[in-house]
Amino acid sequence: MSASDPAGLESSPHLVSSLRWGRIGGQFLRTVVSVSVTILGLLVLTFFIGRLLPLDPVLAILGDDASQEAYDRMVQKLGLEKPLWEQFLNYVWNSLQFDFGTSLTSGRPVIEDILRVFPATLELATLAMILGTGLGIPLGVLAAANRDTWVDQFVRVVSLIGYSAPIFWLGLLGLTVFYAGLGWVGAPGRIGIVYQYDLEVRTGLYLIDSAISGHWDIFADVFSRIVLPASILAYGAMAYISRMTRSFMLEQLSQEYIIAARAKGASRSSVIWWHAFPNIAVQLVTVVALSYAFLLEGAVLTETVFAWPGFGRYLTTALLRADMNAVLGCTMLVGLIFITLNLLSDVFYRMFDPRTR
Amino acid sequence: MDAPATPARESLRDWLQAPTANSPRQARAQVVWRGWLRLISNRAALAGLVVLALLVALAAVGPWLTPYSALGQDLGTRLQPPSALHWLGTDDLGRDILTRILHGARITLMMALLVAAIAGPVGLAVGATAGYLGGWFDIVSMRLVDIFLSFPSLILALAFVAALGPGIENAVIAISLSAWPPIARLARAEALTVRKSDYIAAARLQGASSMRLILKHVMPICLPSVVVRVTLNMAGIILTAAGLGFLGLGAQPPSPEWGAMLASGRQFMLTSWWLAATPGAAIMLVSLSFNLLGDGLRDVLDPRND
Numbered sequence: 043m044s045a046s047d048p049a050g051l052e053s054s055p056h057l058v059s060s061l062r063w064g065r066i067g068g069q070f071l072r073t074v075v076s077v078s079v080t081i082l083g084l085l086v087l088t089f090f091i092g093r094l095l096p097l098d099p100v101l102a103i104l105g106d107d108a109s110q111e112a113y114d115r116m117v118q119k120l121g122l123e124k125p126l127w128e129q130f131l132n133y134v135w136n137s138l139q140f141d142f143g144t145s146l147t148s149g150r151p152v153i154e155d156i157l158r159v160f161p162a163t164l165e166l167a168t169l170a171m172i173l174g175t176g177l178g179i180p181l182g183v184l185a186a187a188n189r190d191t192w193v194d195q196f197v198r199v200v201s202l203i204g205y206s207a208p209i210f211w212l213g214l215l216g217l218t219v220f221y222a223g224l225g226w227v228g229a230p231g232r233i234g235i236v237y238q239y240d241l242e243v244r245t246g247l248y249l250i251d252s253a254i255s256g257h258w259d260i261f262a263d264v265f266s267r268i269v270l271p272a273s274i275l276a277y278g279a280m281a282y283i284s285r286m287t288r289s290f291m292l293e294q295l296s297q298e299y300i301i302a303a304r305a306k307g308a309s310r311s312s313v314i315w316w317h318a319f320p321n322i323a324v325q326l327v328t329v330v331a332l333s334y335a336f337l338l339e340g341a342v343l344t345e346t347v348f349a350w351p352g353f354g355r356y357l358t359t360a361l362l363r364a365d366m367n368a369v370l371g372c373t374m375l376v377g378l379i380f381i382t383l384n385l386l387s388d389v390f391y392r393m394f395d396p397r398t399r
Numbered sequence: 400m401d402a403p404a405t406p407a408r409e410s411l412r413d414w415l416q417a418p419t420a421n422s423p424r425q426a427r428a429q430v431v432w433r434g435w436l437r438l439i440s441n442r443a444a445l446a447g448l449v450v451l452a453l454l455v456a457l458a459a460v461g462p463w464l465t466p467y468s469a470l471g472q473d474l475g476t477r478l479q480p481p482s483a484l485h486w487l488g489t490d491d492l493g494r495d496i497l498t499r500i501l502h503g504a505r506i507t508l509m510m511a512l513l514v515a516a517i518a519g520p521v522g523l524a525v526g527a528t529a530g531y532l533g534g535w536f537d538i539v540s541m542r543l544v545d546i547f548l549s550f551p552s553l554i555l556a557l558a559f560v561a562a563l564g565p566g567i568e569n570a571v572i573a574i575s576l577s578a579w580p581p582i583a584r585l586a587r588a589e590a591l592t593v594r595k596s597d598y599i600a601a602a603r604l605q606g607a608s609s610m611r612l613i614l615k616h617v618m619p620i621c622l623p624s625v626v627v628r629v630t631l632n633m634a635g636i637i638l639t640a641a642g643l644g645f646l647g648l649g650a651q652p653p654s655p656e657w658g659a660m661l662a663s664g665r666q667f668m669l670t671s672w673w674l675a676a677t678p679g680a681a682i683m684l685v686s687l688s689f690n691l692l693g694d695g696l697r698d699v700l701d702p703r704n705d
Contacts, residue, residue, distance in 0.1 A: 079542060080542070083542065084549060087546060091559060091561075091562045092562070094563060202687060202690055202691070205690055206683050206686040206690050207683045207686075208638055208641050208658075208683060208686075210642065211675070211676075211679030211680075211682065214668050214675050214679070215676065217668065218672055222668075336551055338551060339552070339553045339554055343553075343642055343645065346646065357557065358557075358646050362647060362648075366562070369557075369561045372554075373550065373557075376550060376551065376554045377549045380549045380550060381549050384549075
């Protein structure tokens with residue numbers, strides 16, 4: 043700081059930044075409150091769903107011919123004799139510690155089960171996300187840049203089919219054609235039985251695990267199995283991302299600064315990628331975050347088709363066996379992931395898009 | 400349609416295309432007419448509309464179109480590939496697949512209509528009321544919407560079905576519960592834009608109650624966008640219903656619901672592909688038609704396209 047500077051100029055940046063921090067602090071507080079309310083609502087909703095159950099939860103655990111004494115003991119253990127509000131408080135308290143109770147089918151705590159199966163889904167969804175974003179964004183930009191030409195129509199048809207086709211059907215067709223027919227991809231399941239015990243599991247993501255331990259034969263097996271389910275999941279994400287990219291891009295391309303840039307002699311591709319695209323990049327982050335969350339939904343159906351031992355299959359198995367603790371634990375978790383992704387994209391948006399300030 | 404209000408010699412078309420409208424009714428009819436012309440000039444929307452109309456017709460008369468029964472088994476003709484006798488082949492119990500798909504169309508359309516009939520009005524009423532009234536009702540209902548929207552719809556429907564038990568009725572309830580929130584949010588946004596307008600103030604000054612204002616003045620404004628949204632959502636509703644059926648949580652076998660048919664045909668996929676391929680294609684066709692129609696409706700009702 044130089045002494046010759048007028049005092050006003052020196053202090054003003056501080057003033058501005060402290061005002062800005064104050065506003066960000068206020069936003070932060072508001073976000074925290076709103077997220078807590080949503081999470082509380084999530085808990086109310088799942089608690090309510092749990093009480094809808096026409097089955098007697100005690101008999102579901104003990105079996106139909108339990109003695110009265112055992113029955114009473116279980117009622118006490120589960121806290122079912124307490125008033126509803128106390129049960130709810132207990133439920134909230136336990137859920138906040140990620141204690142979703144014990145799974146009826148596996149006999150283990152639900153959270154342990156979920157943590158065990160989750161990496162399989164994470165690996166599948168992440169690969170699908172990379173594929174879907176990598177294809178969807180360029181396709182959307184291409185369609186917008188060539189509006190109303192055959193390129194645009196082609197992208198439109200491809201994404202419409204992605205929107206409309208049932209993902210489990212695409213999975214079955216894919217298996218029939220690419221696995222049974224052409225033999226291009228591996229069998230359903232995550233890893234071959236011969237390799238199952240050779241792989242040293244560190245991250246739980248088999249592609250990474252096999253790569254860092256240098257087992258390239260395992261890597262090839264795992265890759266040949268994951269590529270089809272991931273592509274099919276990616277197709278749905280790509281349809282959504284390309285469509286949103288196209289409409290964001292069309293909006294930018296109709297702005298005056300684009301015409302100005304063109305008039306100054308910037309080439310078409312430089313206008314598209316250097317002028318227009320940076321302006322939609324932040325919006326796209328929100329879209330990508332949302333479609334990542336929706337991949338979880340797709341995973342439920344895809345994992346059933348591909349015998350993928352992940353979160354989705356755990357949830358459907360629990361559903362079919364009326365294992366409510368597991369179902370509600372999974373539902374809570376999906377809700378939390380959804381909220382987190384939304385929150386992250388929101389924060390990202392505020393940080394990188396000056397228009398929101 | 401009613402007889403035209405103008406002299407009877409004039410054709411309906413002239414009445415609809417008259418440069419100046421002579422009555423409010425004629426003006427409204429002309430708006431609808433112009434929208435209709437715009438909709439059918441959109442080839443994609445027209446295709447969607449035609450396919451859906453055909454499908455409704457087929458679902459209505461389907462059972463009389465084929466000589467077979469949807470449920471009757473004939474083990475002598477099991478797993479036959481498509482042929483002149485069985486256009487789409489037969490399944491593992493010898494049932495004609497085309498017949499079952501035609502019967503299944505009824506189930507699918509009925510489920511989609513029921514969900515639309517529950518979620519549409521509920522979403523519209525909640526959203527319009529929240530947007531118009533504001534205050535605590537707005538805060539509470541929109542918070543509720545946020546909570547419901549923090550799940551992907553299939554996951555929420557799955558949780559409800561798990562609690563209610565499998566079956567078509569419960570699937571409809573579960574899907575409706577997950578389908579109303581986005582509609583409510585949309586209706587609220589529309590209601591917010593009109594709550595301060597002069598005509599609402601005028602009606603209020605004349606002594607109209609909040610109830611009357613919402614029902615007669617706010618909800619009709621929200622209606623077009625809600626209709627488009629519901630049409631676009633129909634595709635998703637059908638996919639969710641089929642997904643529930645596929646997972647064994649919606650319609651139960653031997654019901655010819657498409658998702659359930661696909662699930663039971665799955666084990667024969669490698670040898671008799673038509674068992675699972677055809678119901679899946681039917682699901683895709685319907686959902687594609689709704690997407691095309693919804694896109695077209697949105698273009699027609701979006702004033703920015705004028």
